[in-house]
Amino acid sequence: MSEPWCYRPGDHYVLDDLSGFKVRRSRARTIPGGQTGQALVDGRRWEAQQPQDFVRGVADDQSVDVARPRQENRFTVVGTCVVAPCAAGSGVVAVASTVGFAVGDRIQIMLDRGENVAVVIVEIGGGMLTVAPALPGAAGCLGGGMENMVLKMAQDSSSSSSSLLVVESGVPPGAGAGAGAGAGAGAGAGRLLVREGGT
Structure with missing residues (x-):
């Protein structure tokens, strides 16, 4: 009062x-x-002052004495597309470009049923990739680059070149008769899915 x-x-x-x-x-x-x-x-x-009221920040010098920019990040995908239909059981695939691919590379091919299958290149020539094991399904019938992708997979030094990510049972290994002999009959031209730039 x-x-x-x-x-x-x-x-x-x-x-x-x-x-x-x-x-x-x-x-x-x-x-x-x-x-x-x-x-x-x-x-x-x-009321007395709370102990937390006396807290003082500690100077934290985060400056960099030798400041240099980071190296530019580059992400390159080696890829192409199927340019001619190949039936199930075929081991020869006609592609738009073979640049960047080598014998022994593991690649994945998009089948027409939307499944990626991993195979190994055993021969390259004339715009054709001979792969093993043979494809378990048809590819190249949809006619679009995104639907017929062929991508080079990262090499794993701890495993042999014959090891695959996808194993299809009931399909004998080896190259079958190439149903896609017409390498020139393709709607897509050039390489696909190559992107470079910083992220």
């Missing part, structure tokens, strides 16, 4: 910042910090 109005030399009245009541200056104290920091209140409402 506020005190009765009366004059006291050197002890004027102030308003309590929390309650709004008038109190003598001699009875008022200033809260040092926190949410109520610097508030002038009655001594009965005064």
Whole structure:
């Protein structure tokens, strides 16, 4: 409660910042910090400053004395597409380009049924890739580059070149008679899925 109005030399009245009541200056104290920091209140409402209010940040110098730009990130996919239909059991695939492929490379070919099959290149020549084992399904009948992708897979040094990611049971290994002998009859031309640039 506020005190009765009366004059006291050197002890004027102030308003309590929390309650709004008038109190003598001699009875008022200033809260040092926190949410109520610097508030002038009655001594009965005064609260000590919380230890967390004294926390001070430590300077963290993260500058780099020798600043150099990062090397440019490059992501290159070696790929092409099937340009002529090849039936199931065929081991010869006509492609738009053989650049970037080598004998012994593991590649994956998109079949017409939407399945990626992994095979190994055993021979390259005349726009043809001879692969083993033979394809378990038809490829190249859909006529689009995205539907007939042929992608080079990353080489795994811990495994032999004959190991495959996909194993089809009931399909004898070896190259079959190439149903796609017409390498020139393809709607797609050039290599596909080659992208370079920073990420």
